[in-house]
Amino acid sequence: MEGDITRVILWSIPRSSSTAFLKCLTYVPDTQVWYEPYLMSYFFYKFGKNRHNLVKVTNELWGADIKDADEDHTQGITGGYLAMDKTPFWIKQQLEAKPVGKKVVVSKDMAWGLEKQYQDRLPRGFQHTFLIRHPYQVFDSWKRSINRGIDDKNKKIVLQDVPNFLLPEGYSYEEQYDLYLYVKQNINPNPVIIDNDDLLANPGRVLKAYCEAVGIPYSDDLLHWKPGRECFDEQWMVAKEFIFAHNLGGIHTETFESTGFGNARPCPDRSDLDDDVLHCSDACLKYYEEMYAKRLKC
Secondary structure (H helix, E strand, O other), X not given: OXXXXXXXXXXXXXXXXXXXXXXXXXXXXXXXXXXXXXXXXXXHHHOHHHHHHHHHHHHHHHOOOOOOOOOOOOOOOOOOEOHHHOOHHHHHHHXXXXXXXXXXXXXXXXXXXXXXXXXXXXXXXXXXXXXXXXXXXXXXXXXXXXXXXXXXXXXXXXXXXOOOOOOOOOOOHHHHHHHHHHHHHHOOOOOOEEEHHHHHHOHHHXXXXXXXXXXXXXXXXXXXXXXXXXXXXXXXXXXXXXXXXHHHHOOOHHHHHOOEXXXXXXXXXXXXXXXXXXXXXXXXXXXXXXXXXXXXXX
């Protein structure tokens, strides 16, 4: 806590209920909420300079039909900020600022957006927390997600075909683990870690313990929210480019239509998983298991 503002970042991996977690915390009174600002800068500042490449990948992978790569597709989007000219230094400055009338600043992000430049990019005054999930569940869900919008049923994207700016070299786990070690060694020897299955199995208990650990006011009212994307369009600090991407592909439709945390799903058996899912999972299990052993138990 810095002054009278509590500042928390949740570093997550994809397909780990992190957006639902962020929507939940949106309803903490007097809270400013950021949606993946470093990852948005990574996508749209770093790679957005080659917009034609972004459009090419989107068209080829998902069969999108974006014909004019130079067109500003964010016109008409009233919420959010334009990320294409926002450097990681700008993100750091904004996170460290004192938003008027706010008592809490919450951000959720992905560690690979930092590109391991922790000293230069990590904002001061924040508690760094982590959300994990078993790799079998993550990569099985991720593969189903990236194939969901494809009309051609004979075409199936395998995870190794996804470009590194969408699925990094360490498959998100190595990047998260590397940041976790940095935080342990330089900021907080015991950062808070929560597991997706624990959260979904008992959201009230886990969320309360998390809020108490980081100094966020907790209420049982946080466990239920109204359906809709008002948080995304009107409340969150989020890239306009990502709002466009969601409008195109419905990335978080299920979460926005929800009214609370979903049910925990059993971890799939190895024999039921595709080879590419097993390849990614096996590369990541050691990182997950070490962090799982240190998770918040309640």
